[in-house]
Amino acid sequence: xxxxxxxxxxAVSRCGPLLFAFIIAASSTLAAGTIAIFSTSSMLVDxxxxxxxxKIAAALLAKNIGTFEISCLVPTTC
Amino acid sequence: MIRRLRILFVRLGGGINYIAVCQTLxxxxxxxxxxxxxDNIFALIYxxxxxxxxxxxxxxxxxxxxxxxxxxxxxxxxxxxxxxxLSVAAIMISLGIKMGGRSSALxxxxxxxIVFATFAPQKFIxxxxxxxxxxxxxxxxxxxxxxxxxxxxxADSVRASFIPLSLFLLSLYGFHTFFIEMCRRIFRRSFKAxxxxxxLLCASSASIGxxxxxxxxxxxxxxxxxxxxxxxxxxxxxxxATFIGILFHALSRQGLT
Numbered sequence: 001x002x003x004x005x006x007x008x009x010x011a012v013s014r015c016g017p018l019l020f021a022f023i024i025a026a027s028s029t030l031a032a033g034t035i036a037i038f039s040t041s042s043m044l045v046d047x048x049x050x051x052x053x054x055k056i057a058a059a060l061l062a063k064n065i066g067t068f069e070i071s072c073l074v075p076t077t078c
Numbered sequence: 079m080i081r082r083l084r085i086l087f088v089r090l091g092g093g094i095n096y097i098a099v100c101q102t103l104x105x106x107x108x109x110x111x112x113x114x115x116x117d118n119i120f121a122l123i124y125x126x127x128x129x130x131x132x133x134x135x136x137x138x139x140x141x142x143x144x145x146x147x148x149x150x151x152x153x154x155x156x157x158x159x160x161x162x163x164l165s166v167a168a169i170m171i172s173l174g175i176k177m178g179g180r181s182s183a184l185x186x187x188x189x190x191x192i193v194f195a196t197f198a199p200q201k202f203i204x205x206x207x208x209x210x211x212x213x214x215x216x217x218x219x220x221x222x223x224x225x226x227x228x229x230x231x232x233a234d235s236v237r238a239s240f241i242p243l244s245l246f247l248l249s250l251y252g253f254h255t256f257f258i259e260m261c262r263r264i265f266r267r268s269f270k271a272x273x274x275x276x277x278l279l280c281a282s283s284a285s286i287g288x289x290x291x292x293x294x295x296x297x298x299x300x301x302x303x304x305x306x307x308x309x310x311x312x313x314x315x316x317x318x319a320t321f322i323g324i325l326f327h328a329l330s331r332q333g334l335t
Binding site: 001005008010015018022025026027029030031032034037038039040041044048049051054055058061063066 | 207309320331
């Protein structure tokens with residue numbers, strides 16, 4: 001249901017310079033995630049097991065490109 | 079500990095991509111809860127830091143974007159829109175299961191929802207958005223509350239994985255910030271408008287947080303021209319992140335095991 005707000009055409013046509021800034025931010029998360037998994041994979045595997053370690057790392061990466069949102073921060077004007 | 083975890087889960091309003099990736103890859107409940115718990119701690123440090131960096135900066139001029147946020151959609155939460163939302167969601171999930179099977183149901187349903195949100199008649203979709211946000215967020219709260227159900231297993235899982243997950247997230251958040259700063263230095267002449275600190279801070283907030291946190295950052299600093307674009311790019315994050323996460327899992331697992 002939350003995805004009903006994900007209008008890609010509106011994002012591309014109405015965001016202007018912020019769209020490129022967002023692409024930079026999302027790419028930075030992806031690059032950061034790659035470095036993070038390479039540097040901590042052995043510790044994550046020891047702690048979570050080989051299956052869950054990579055799954056949770058990927059989910060955390062997706063979360064940090066997509067969403068987190070703390071509802072109390074949402075202003076009433078939005 | 080469990081009470082604390084539940085409080086943390088209730089404070090999460092989004093996480094749709096996290097849950098979609100976890101469900102698709104069939105991660106265990108204790109690991110899902112541990113990841114959420116540790117990430118929440120980092121996010122609660124990151125957002126005030128972002129806010130501190132943003133304070134005192136003026137609004138950017140000539141954004142080229144509309145500042146209107148979905149006008150005329152605030153009062154459309156009624157029986158009709160709730161019924162439509164539930165119907166659309168049921169159809170998307172049903173098609174997702176049929177086309178992708180149980181393991182790929184969520185990515186397929188995500189893709190179908192994005193296509194629907196992008197190409198369905200705007201008059202219809204605009205009326206559904208406020209309702210879908212409320213219902214979707216309520217259901218996510220319900221999911222996070224049930225994620226606390228495994229009890230002591232979660233406490234043990236968090237304890238065992240706290241340091242490795244903290245190091246992973248420290249690298250993730252740290253290098254995210256580092257790369258954005260590097261890009262700002264490299265592109266500040268060729269992409270001057272995009273590389274303004276205000277836009278990069280909103281973009282980072284939209285990426286780490288989501289549409290609402292990015293809009294909140296813009297709004298609280300008086301950057302009115304960035305409120306609507308922040309919501310839109312945050313929604314773009316919803317659309318792409320699940321697929322990037324699944325691809326990242328496949329590549330990292332292949333490369334490191």
